[in-house]
Amino acid sequence: MKQHEQFPLSELTSFGTGGQADIFLEIEHTEELHGVLKDYKKPLWLVGSGANTLISDAGLPGTTICLRTSTIDVRTEKDQHLYVVDSGVNWDTLVRTAIHNGHWGLELTSGIPGSVGAAVVGNIAAYGQKVSDTLKWVEVIDTTANPDITECLMGDELGLKYRYSDFQNAKLEKYVIVRAAFALQDSPTTSLAYSSALKAAKDLGITPDTLTDRRTIIMEARKRAGSLLDTSNPHHVKTAGSFFRNPEVTKEQAQAIIAFEEHDVSAKEVLLQNLLHGGDSFRVSAAHVLLAAGFKRGQNWGPVRLHPEHVLKIENTGDATSQQIYDVAKEIIETVHTKLGVTLEPEVRFLGNFK
Numbered sequence: 001m002k003q004h005e006q007f008p009l010s011e012l013t014s015f016g017t018g019g020q021a022d023i024f025l026e027i028e029h030t031e032e033l034h035g036v037l038k039d040y041k042k043p044l045w046l047v048g049s050g051a052n053t054l055i056s057d058a059g060l061p062g063t064t065i066c067l068r069t070s071t072i073d074v075r076t077e078k079d080q081h082l083y084v085v086d087s088g089v090n091w092d093t094l095v096r097t098a099i100h101n102g103h104w105g106l107e108l109t110s111g112i113p114g115s116v117g118a119a120v121v122g123n124i125a126a127y128g129q130k131v132s133d134t135l136k137w138v139e140v141i142d143t144t145a146n147p148d149i150t151e152c153l154m155g156d157e158l159g160l161k162y163r164y165s166d167f168q169n170a171k172l173e174k175y176v177i178v179r180a181a182f183a184l185q186d187s188p189t190t191s192l193a194y195s196s197a198l199k200a201a202k203d204l205g206i207t208p209d210t211l212t213d214r215r216t217i218i219m220e221a222r223k224r225a226g227s228l229l230d231t232s233n234p235h236h237v238k239t240a241g242s243f244f245r246n247p248e249v250t251k252e253q254a255q256a257i258i259a260f261e262e263h264d265v266s267a268k269e270v271l272l273q274n275l276l277h278g279g280d281s282f283r284v285s286a287a288h289v290l291l292a293a294g295f296k297r298g299q300n301w302g303p304v305r306l307h308p309e310h311v312l313k314i315e316n317t318g319d320a321t322s323q324q325i326y327d328v329a330k331e332i333i334e335t336v337h338t339k340l341g342v343t344l345e346p347e348v349r350f351l352g353n354f355k
Contacts, residue, residue, distance in 0.1 A: 001036070002026040009059060012050035012066070014113070014229055016238045017322040019059025019352070021045070028068045030086070030178055036065065037147030037176070044143060045351060046176060048118035049090070051229060052240050056352025057322045065176075067117060072097055080183045082136065087117030087177045091124070094182075099211045103184035105134040107211050108192065110218040113229040113241075117177040121167040122347070123160045127194045127218060132160040134182040134189075140175040150178060162283070163245050163347060197221040226310045238316035239307065243329060244286040244344045253342060257284045260291040286344060287312040293336045304328045326354045 007024035010017050023041055027033045043062040047053060069086035072094060076082075081103050085094055091114050095106045108129040112119070120138060123131045135155045141147055153175075159166030166172040192198065192208040200220040201208055208214045222228050227241055249257065290311050298308040303320035307313040314325060333344050 001028060001032040007064070009047075009050070009055045009064075012047065013053055013055055014051045014238065014240050015054060015316050015320075015322065015325060017057070017316060017320060017325065018055030019057050019322075021060045021064035023063045025063065025065050026068050027065060027088070028070075030069055033065070033067070033141065033176065033178070034147050036063075037141060037143055046117075047351070048088075048115035049113060051113035052118065052122065052347065053349045053351060054240070054322050054325055056350075056354055058353055060352050067115065069178075074101065080185055083182045083184060085116050085180055085182065087115060087120070087179060089116045090114075091116055091119045095215075098184055099215055102186070102211065104187060104211065105129070105182065105184040105189045107214045108190060108197075108218055110215045111222045111228055116180055120158075120177055120180050121165055123163055123165050125163055127192065127197050127221070129190050130163075134184060135160070136181045136183050138177050138181070139179040140177055142174055143176060144174045151175075192217070194221075196225065200224060226307060226313065237307065237313070238320075239313045240348045242286065242312045243314045243346060243348055244289075244312065244332075245347045246283050246286050247289060247342050247344055248283050249342055253340065254284050257288045257292045257340070257342075260288045285312075289336055289340065289342055289344065290332065293332075293339045295332065295335075301328050301331075322352075323354060326350065 002025070004024040005022065007021045009019060009021055025036060027036065040063040045060045045062065045064040047064060047066050067088035069088035071086045072089060073084040074081055075084060081101070083094065083098065091112050092110065094116055095110050098106050106129065108127040109124060112124055112126060119131050120135065125131070132155065137152050137154050138158070139150050139152055141150055159171065167175065167177070192214065197217055201217045204217065204220060206213045206216065208217055219228070226237065229241070295306060295311060297306055297311045299306045300317070302324065303316060303318045304324050305315050305317055307315050314328060316325060329346060336342050336344050
């Protein structure tokens with residue numbers, strides 16, 4: 001375990017913003033976590049890789065825990081392969097391991113940043129696959145009870161729905177996810193039908209018939225969408241990716257909003273894409289919603305802007321603060337509700353105090 005005091009959280013987050021953590025603990029072994037939870041300075045905060053988090057400029061008082069656990073255990077059971085994975089494992093490391101082993105079920109989520117624990121909390125989804133498709137169970141520790149006890153919660157107990165789980169509300173927020181188990185298969189479980197990925201496949205001259213080709217296609221599609229996070233590049237875009245969830249709307253709202261599709265895709269195809277992406281036929285793209293409300297690609301508020309090519313990505317172009325990013329998000333939410341009667345929900349987590 002590594003302990004830091006007054007740790008600059010801006011070094012952790014993909015936005016490059018955030019104040020200091022009073023106490024910052026990097027947990028490398030689960031046994032260390034049991035010990036820490038017996039005696040720590042309150043309040044308690046849990047962070048993953050910081051890829052989908054906006055942390056207050058005032059920082060986080062008390063104790064902030066970051067899990068760096070790293071074990072992937074593969075167990076073959078009957079006709080499936082059960083991957084029991086520490087929550088600190090990088091999600092794409094898990095995906096690449098499964099592909100290397102020839103196991104299907106996660107490949108369409110290639111390239112998504114963040115940890116396995118965060119992936120479960122957010123029920124991440126991409127190109128027709130979502131965490132809940134393969135998640136069997138999680139091991140958790142109740143932070144309000146005896147920290148020596150590890151409980152097992154089954155996947156259907158987690159309130160998993162479109163990019164959401166009950167770990168995001170009072171029902172399960174008291175738990176720390178220690179491990180998660182995913183059931184993968186020897187043959188394809190999901191067809192690739194998302195139009196942007198199919199176009200990438202056509203341009204590359206390959207078909208999504210093998211795991212390695214599927215990963216190549218998805219990584220190219222994500223690259224074209226500006227959705228690959230490369231923190232090793234000092235000039236990488238400082239963003240958390242898509243800031244808002246795709247909202248549910250009425251049929252009439254859907255027909256009006258999807259008119260803002262700019263790539264010669266029919267309304268029927270747009271609605272199908274949203275269905276494939278984990279919603280339903282009346283869950284529309286949040287990007288279309290922003291455009292319908294009058295926001296523009298590249299629109300800026302000082303050092304904060306909407307990405308020039310991908311309007312759904314709020315970007316720190318330089319020295320933006322977390323509060324400035326929060327204020328822009330709040331303005332977008334209020335404007336969309338006033339103009340369209342649509343309620344946008346952030347996909348990004350807010351930690352700490354904002355004005």
